[in-house]
Amino acid sequence: MKVLVAVKRVIDYNVKIRVKADNTGVETANVKMSMNPFDEIAVEEAIRMKEKGAATEIIAFSAGPAQCQETIRTALAMGADRGVLVQTDAELQPLAVAKLLKAVVDKEQPGLVIVGKQAIDDDSNQTGQMLAALLGWSVGTFANKLNVADGTVEVKREVDGGLENIKIKMPAVITTDLRLNEPRYASLPNIMKAKKKPIETLAPDALGVDVAPRLKTLKVEEPPKRKSGIKVKTVAELVEKLRNEAGVI
Amino acid sequence: MAVLVVAAHDGKTVRANVANAVAAAAQMDPEVHVLVAGSNAGEAAQSAAAIQGVAKVLQAEDAAYANWLAEDIAPLVVKLAPGYSHVVMAADSVGKNVAPRAAALLDVAQVSEAIQVVSPDTFVRPIYAGNAMATVQSTDKIKIVTVRPTNFKAAAGGGSAAIEQIAGTGSAGLSSFAGAELSKSERPELTSAKIVVSGGRGLQSGENFKMLETLADKLGAGLGASRAAVDAGYVPNDYQVGQTGKVVAPDLYIAIGISGAIQHLAGMKDSKTIVAINKDEEAPIFQVADYGLVGDLFQIVPELTAAIEKK
Ligand SMILES: Cc1cc2nc3c(=O)[nH]c(=O)nc-3n(C[C@H](O)[C@H](O)[C@H](O)COP(=O)(O)OP(=O)(O)OC[C@H]3O[C@@H](n4cnc5c(N)ncnc54)[C@H](O)[C@@H]3O)c2cc1C
Ligand SMILES: Cc1cc2nc3c(=O)[nH]c(=O)nc-3n(C[C@H](O)[C@H](O)[C@H](O)COP(=O)(O)OP(=O)(O)OC[C@H]3O[C@@H](n4cnc5c(N)ncnc54)[C@H](O)[C@@H]3O)c2cc1C
Numbered sequence: 001m002k003v004l005v006a007v008k009r010v011i012d013y014n015v016k017i018r019v020k021a022d023n024t025g026v027e028t029a030n031v032k033m034s035m036n037p038f039d040e041i042a043v044e045e046a047i048r049m050k051e052k053g054a055a056t057e058i059i060a061f062s063a064g065p066a067q068c069q070e071t072i073r074t075a076l077a078m079g080a081d082r083g084v085l086v087q088t089d090a091e092l093q094p095l096a097v098a099k100l101l102k103a104v105v106d107k108e109q110p111g112l113v114i115v116g117k118q119a120i121d122d123d124s125n126q127t128g129q130m131l132a133a134l135l136g137w138s139v140g141t142f143a144n145k146l147n148v149a150d151g152t153v154e155v156k157r158e159v160d161g162g163l164e165n166i167k168i169k170m171p172a173v174i175t176t177d178l179r180l181n182e183p184r185y186a187s188l189p190n191i192m193k194a195k196k197k198p199i200e201t202l203a204p205d206a207l208g209v210d211v212a213p214r215l216k217t218l219k220v221e222e223p224p225k226r227k228s229g230i231k232v233k234t235v236a237e238l239v240e241k242l243r244n245e246a247g248v249i
Numbered sequence: 250m251a252v253l254v255v256a257a258h259d260g261k262t263v264r265a266n267v268a269n270a271v272a273a274a275a276q277m278d279p280e281v282h283v284l285v286a287g288s289n290a291g292e293a294a295q296s297a298a299a300i301q302g303v304a305k306v307l308q309a310e311d312a313a314y315a316n317w318l319a320e321d322i323a324p325l326v327v328k329l330a331p332g333y334s335h336v337v338m339a340a341d342s343v344g345k346n347v348a349p350r351a352a353a354l355l356d357v358a359q360v361s362e363a364i365q366v367v368s369p370d371t372f373v374r375p376i377y378a379g380n381a382m383a384t385v386q387s388t389d390k391i392k393i394v395t396v397r398p399t400n401f402k403a404a405a406g407g408g409s410a411a412i413e414q415i416a417g418t419g420s421a422g423l424s425s426f427a428g429a430e431l432s433k434s435e436r437p438e439l440t441s442a443k444i445v446v447s448g449g450r451g452l453q454s455g456e457n458f459k460m461l462e463t464l465a466d467k468l469g470a471g472l473g474a475s476r477a478a479v480d481a482g483y484v485p486n487d488y489q490v491g492q493t494g495k496v497v498a499p500d501l502y503i504a505i506g507i508s509g510a511i512q513h514l515a516g517m518k519d520s521k522t523i524v525a526i527n528k529d530e531e532a533p534i535f536q537v538a539d540y541g542l543v544g545d546l547f548q549i550v551p552e553l554t555a556a557i558e559k560k
Contacts, residue, residue, distance in 0.1 A: 013512070017380040026381050038493075094349070095358050118493060120512075122376050124361045125345050129319065130353035138320050138423035141346045144486065154427065158486045159342040160440075160495070165427040166318065178476060178493060179486060214358035216386040218371065223382050226518060229539035231530075235552040238524065238542055246522040246539065248444070248501040249468060249557065 001111035003046040003055045005080065006101060006128075007062050008036040009071040010121040023219040035071050038116025040078075040183035041176040045146065046114055047079040048181065054148050057081050059108060063100050065089050069199060076194035077186035083199035084108075088211060090204070094122075096211035098130035103207035105135060110171065112153070117142050117175040128175035138168035142177040250334040251280035251304070255326055257317065257343040258285060258293035265441045266339040268300050268406075269398035274337045275302050276366040277394075282307060282333070283410075286325055286417070288315035298410040306410050311417025316426035317343055323350040324418045330355055330391050334369065340395035341440075348395050357389035364400040378492040378515035398440065399498035399519060432485045434472070439488070442471030444501045447490055447517070448483070449475035451506020451527065451546055455483040460547075461505060464554045473497065473517075475507045491516035506546050509534025526550070 011017065011026070012034040018027040035043075049055035060075035062068040063086040072083035086100045105113060118125040132139035140146070140155030144163060147154040148170075157164045158177045186194070204211045232238045242249045252274040256263040263285065274281045281302055285294040286309040294308040307329070313321040326347065330336050336351065338344030340362040352359040364382075365373035371386045372394060439445060446465040452458055458478075465472045473495070474488040490497055492515035502520035507513060509525070509532055517523070518537050525538035526549050535541040542549060 011377070016511075017377045019381050026377060093358060095353060095356075098353060120378065120492065123378070123492065124359070126349035126352070126359055126361060129346065129349035132319075133323065133350040133353035138421075139346075139350065141319070142342065157342075159429075160487060162429065162431040162485055162487045164429045166424055167427050168424040169422075177486075178489075179480065214387065214389050215360065216388060218384040218386055220376070220381050220383045223375070223379055226523075226537050228536070229523070229541060231535070231541045231543060233542075235542070235549060235556050238540055238553070239556045241540055242501070242522070242524070246501070248522050 001055050002057045002059060002108055003049060004059045004061055004105060004108060004110040004113045005039065005042045005046050005075065006113070006115040007039040007043065007060050007071050007075045008116070008119050009033050009062065009064055009068045010036045010119055013037060013120055019220055019222050023221055025217070025220050033067070035074050036116050036119045038118060038176050041178070041180050042114040042116055043075045043078050043080060044181045044183040045176065049148065050079070059084060059110065061101060061104055063088065063092055063097050072199055073194050074186065076197045077191040078184060079190070082197055085199055085201045086204055086207065087201050088204050090211050091213050092211055093213050093215060094124045094126035095130055095214060096209065097127050098134055099209045100204060100207060100211070101127070101131045102134045103209055112170065112172060112174060114174045114176060117177055128173050132173040135173070137172050139173045139175070140166060140168050141175045143174050144177055144179045146174065146180070250278065250332070251282050252278045252335040252337055253329060253333040254281060254283045255336060255338045255347065256283050256285050256297055257339070257341065258287060258290060260287060260289060261292045262296040263293050264339065264341070265403070265438070266341060266398035267297065268403035269401045270337050270339045270396055271300050271302055272404045273363070273366060273396040273401040274335065275404070277335045277337070277369050280304050284309065284326070284329065286311070286314040286322055288312050294412050298412055299406050299408050301405045301408040303408055303410040306412045307415050308412055309415050309417045311419060313420035314417060318424045318426065319346045319350045320421040320423040322347050323354060324421065326351040327354045328418060333391065335392045335394060338395050339398050344395045348393055352393040355391055355393070357391050357393055358387060359393040359395065360385060360387060361395050362397045363394050364397050378511050379518065380511065397496055399496055432487050436465060437469065437471045439471040439473055439490070440495055440497055443499055444468045444470035445473050445497050445499045446470045446503045446505065447473035447475070447507060448478055448505050449507030450477040450481065452478060452483060458483055460550050464550055467554055467557050475513050504534050504538070505550060507534055508532050509537065
């Protein structure tokens with residue numbers, strides 16, 4: 001079984017985000033970029049499936065500018081076998097990414113597609129669900145644990161009230177949550193080996209996908225700032241403030 | 250054209266956040282309908298009919314809807330959507346699961362976690378863990394929007410909308426439910442609690458969280474946690490507050506042994522009053538705290554619990 005994983009290039013989660021002065025977006029020049037952390041979890045899960053013999057080949061997909069090659073290389077260094085880059089400088093929204101993914105799925109016919117539950121830049125939490133819809137496949141969102149057996153996947157999901165178990169038919173789309181696994185670091189020899197692994201580059205047009213955005217971003221602004229508070233010295237002072245100043249207890 | 254709010258429920262009542270979603274929907278169009286899909290969902294439909302501002306409740310009975318599988322619910326939403334200008338869901342684990350599937354089937358974009366309705370087609374939503382606010386305009390005919398409940402004041406009760414029975418769409422046969430492991434708690438639900446007590450890695454163990462439970466019970470508070478505390482297994486996953494967990498905005502948020510990473514702040518910085526208890530006076534949590542107390546939580550928490558008791 002082939003497994004397709006989506007890896008998105010995002011601003012590293014440790015970077016302090018700065019909104020551009022002209023309010024068109026956030027500053028991305030000279031900012032550290034990394035693989036979306038949820039996608040590292042997706043790649044790790046696919047590698048574990050391959051190590052257990054449940055998967056035969058892992059394909060890492062990314063969509064975006066040429067630099068997404070680096071993100072795919074990271075996945076290859078972790079253990080993915082080859083990459084597919086849909087290269088475009090256009091703004092990509094989740095529905096467009098899902099359509100690009102679908103086109104690649106139609107070509108590659110994987111048994112499972114594993115994507116992150118959300119990308120930490122746009123925080124949409126949509127792509128996996130949309131892909132499953134376009135394919136007419138089942139979906140296991142917010143996966144905490146997976147068990148692949150006999151054409152079905154048992155998915156333990158992280159939901160509002162705790163955990164929920166579902167059984168879904170394969171082929172299927174999975175979206176990863178934080179507790180699914182702890183991703184490995186790529187070793188130096190594997191980083192070297194990854195340089196030789198193939199990456200196929202495609203254009204959205206060649207896949208017949210219209211990626212034009214459906215949502216127009218009118219402006220991007222700083223969030224309102226909280227006014228700074230005070231330090232209290234004692235518990236008694238804290239309780240007094242909460243009772244008489246804030247009036248919340 | 251009217252707005253359709255798709256309501257999650259437990260068979261008896263719709264979730265509390267449906268009243269927030271109705272309030273948000275009413276800002277998109279004054280005529281709000283609520284869809285209650287389920288198996289034996291009559292009581293839940295009645296609870297939806299009691300929300301002020303709801304013009305009509307659509308109740309769809311189908312055995313396939315008993316456990317809210319996205320594969321089965323989305324086709325129903327897709328069938329109804331053409332009669333509406335907007336489909337709205339609360340941005341909880343149900344909304345996040347179902348709405349994008351319906352959107353893709355309709356070939357429309359989704360606006361995720363709107364925090365403000367600027368006009369019927371324009372919304373404000375946080376991006377980058379709330380470190381930037383994007384104003385986005387939808388160009389699609391049907392607008393699918395998930396809304397962040399804490400940003401919309403819940404519509405009041407006391408309404409009496411008509412309930413209309415509609416046909417279900419059956420099972421897609423792709424997925425089945427195999428049981429839940431839900432956290433049991435007598436405490437108020439995290440996202441609607443007036444006070445939230447939250448613990449982080451500083452607590453050092455699940456055992457030590459008992460201390461926070463005692464404090465929470467004295468305050469009638471809900472209990473939350475940082476990702477680090479959940480990852481370490483101190484508390485279940487549904488306690489996680491933050492960018493990738495739950496978003497809360499209570500009157501009072503007490504962060505104990507939490508450093509204040511941006512991913513955590515994303516889930517609580519809209520709280521009215523924030524208290525931070527941390528032994529490191531440089532901890533970033535103090536930058537958003539109204540009242541900071543530097544010191545050892547193992548000493549402070551019992552003292553605080555006793556002081557609150559005294560009144
Ligand atoms: C103000 C603003 C400016 C923007 N500017 C640009 C821009 O200049 N250039 C640009 O390319 N985009 C731009 N975008 C688009 C945005 O960054 C996202 O790519 C897009 O909206 C997808 O949302 P998401 O990643 O949050 O989706 P989610 O649904 O949260 O993503 C979930 C998962 O889907 C997969 N996935 C999503 N996107 C990709 C991808 N591209 N490749 C591989 N896997 C993926 C990943 O597995 C990810 O974990 C902009 C968005 C905004 C709001
Ligand atoms: C993709 C991604 C998503 C994430 N999503 C979330 C999210 O949704 N929510 C979230 O919370 N985090 C999230 N994180 C993690 C986040 O970056 C931080 O790692 C996490 O919030 C840290 O938790 P903490 O504050 O409990 O632990 P730490 O950062 O280790 O802080 C512990 C604090 O306790 C204090 N302390 C220790 N002992 C005592 C004592 N005896 N008395 C008083 N104070 C004490 C310390 O001074 C320290 O400040 C995410 C990270 C990533 C990469």
